[in-house]
Amino acid sequence: MELLTPAIGLLFWMALVFGILVFFLKKFAWLPILSSLKEREDSIESALRMAEETRAEMAKLKSDNDKILAEARAERDKMIRDAKGITDKMIADAKDKAVLEGNKIIADAREAIQQEKVAMVSQMKKDMASFSIEIAEKVIRRELLDKTSQEALVSSLISEAKLN
């Protein structure tokens, strides 16, 4: 049972050496090593996180760009559509106005024609009257040249007119 008996001397040295070893290694090895391990891990982790963030930001930027582009496109389409509408309206308006104007002109023209016509008719009436009078004058004058026929006429007229 020699092997299973702890030796006091060895125990003493073990306690001393192991104690010193734990103290020394803790102070000069483990703590510096572990702190730099941690530091490196943290830096790697933060670098990875930053890369991830950058990627997310890039994606966000890209989606923003897409959004802006889509918006711009929509704006452009709307503008084109609006412009087209305005043009159409302008054309329609112009057409309407032209029709209106034309109608007005036609109406004016019609009125003018009517006035002219009236004027012409009255003129014609006037002219015809004066012609008739002239003719009549000329006829009368001719008739009056013949005294006998005049007297015959007068006598006929008197005979026709039954005096009461």
Place this chain on the structure above:
Amino acid sequence: MLRKITTKLLLVTSLSLFSINFLLAQEGHEAQHENHEASAHEEEKFDIGKMIMHHISDSHEWEFAHGLTLPLPVILYTKQYGIEVFSSKRFAEGKGVYNGYINNHEHIHRLNPQGGIDEEVHVWDLSITKNVASMLLSAVILIVLMSTVAKSFAKNRGKAPKGIQSFIEPIIFFIRDEVVIPNVGPKYEKYLPYLLTLFFFILINNLLGLIPGGANLTGNITITLFLAVLTFFITHINANKHYWLHLVKPEGVPTLMLPLMWVVEIAGVFMKPMSLTIRLFANITAGHIIILSLLGLIFIFQSFAVGGVVTLFTLFMNAIELLVAFLQAFIFTLLSSMYIGSAIEEHHEADHGH
């Protein structure tokens, strides 16, 4: 990285191979020596049990091979005679006796004037034995290695690891991320230095033990007991009230069963350090005994054929021992983490980890 590990593995394997040759030479020398002695004195047979015990036990001198011995300081304290410091060479010169002390199978006693062992005097043996010397060596290796790595970390701040740092760093990462954090929980930082020291101390001493002439430090029950008791104390000093409550009154146990549960729980508390102690001690010692027994076969059979087969077997065993060296360091650290973790666990889930 892989290539580096392969190179290291090859290096260690070749070292193990060297260890076999070394041991062969050593045993051969011993056997020759014994043969020589046998012819001079009465028949002395090769005692394999004695040889193995000699190799796995602690001793006051560091014997690399027969004739190649490093004398170590013997430090003794007795109430009656005070402190005595002398070289272990004195015992060798005096056939185990020097200055009133006798080295009886690595146990030092005071001699009484009649030449017998003086039972009155208790000798406190604080010698730098083979195991203590090996432990000091491992401590120096660890301190030099780890401060180099720490310096390398400071130099390569924020950069990729370089050199020895890239060999040690994954191990530290592994212990922290796979062993300590999952088992100890969020408050792991307080225990990490102890657990890292524990792992590397056991690992380096397991590996030093595999080197020819190396001491069987982690296969010594004093060392494993000390480490297990240290874990036991750290566990119970930091244990929270859930842990103690669980010991005194486990949930869902009928009142009548409680006394039985107390016995079981208290047995469990002391079983944990016991199992830690015996697992490491038995694994490492058993590995050494197997290798030494295989080599001992050569001197029992004294045949070239057996020698060849045994060499192959020993090579195989050495490879397994390398695996065990890492595995046992890992298991000791893992179980220590689990014990600490179970004692400081905040929410009390159904954990009957014993």
